[in-house]
Amino acid sequence: MRLITRTMLAAAVALLASSAAWAEVSVTYVKPDDYTDVSRSQIERERTLKDFSEYFAKLDKKLPAGQTLKIEVLDIDLAGRFYPRRNGEDIRIMNGGADWPHMHLRYTLEQDGKTLRSGDDELSNMSYQERLSGHYSSDPLRYEKQMLDDWFEKKIVPKVAAR
Structure with missing residues (x-):
């Protein structure tokens, strides 16, 4: 009985020690109500930001252990344009023009x-409909996720590999 308790305690300590070595990605949204193009619907806006948060969280698998990537999202302009409908739900139309x-x-x-790298970047993908993506066509944020990739x-990643 005592051996099992010691083994479990040692495993818990090892797990806690190794968790400090895990990579982590955190994201914050700065004034999301002021973003250029996220749905007017509060429910849809929250769903979109939650989807982005889940996607950013997956990036930690691409970072070496012990690294932390902190991201502040200052603005979002989704692919396409929202058009209002009578039933209150907006519809997004993507025509591949100036709506990237x-x-x-x-x-x-x-x-x-220690800070390895920091920056303030404007991301865009003008040819968003002309490239194959590793994201499902049913994913409403596939073009934005491709741009983030x-x-x-x-x-x-190149800075990570250079270390």
Whole structure:
């Protein structure tokens, strides 16, 4: 009985110690009610930001252990344009013209309390409908996620690999 307790205690301590080495991505939304293009509906806006938060959280798997990426979203302009409908629900139309996705981010990549990289970036994808994406066509944010993937691979991953 005592051996099991010690083993479980040792496992818990090891787990806590290793959790400090995990990579982490955190995101905050600065004044989301003022964003260029997120639904007027409070429910839809919350759903969109939750979807983005879940997606940003998955980026931690691409970071080395012990690194933290802090992202502040300053503006979002989704692909396409919203058009109001009589029933109160907006419909998003994407025509591939001047309606490409755009995001304004501020970020800091840290390890052991030291800043490895930081910046203030304007992301956009003018050819958003002309490229294949690794995201499902049923994903309403597939073009924005593709744009975020490009940004992450270009700005964050090369710096991570250089360490």
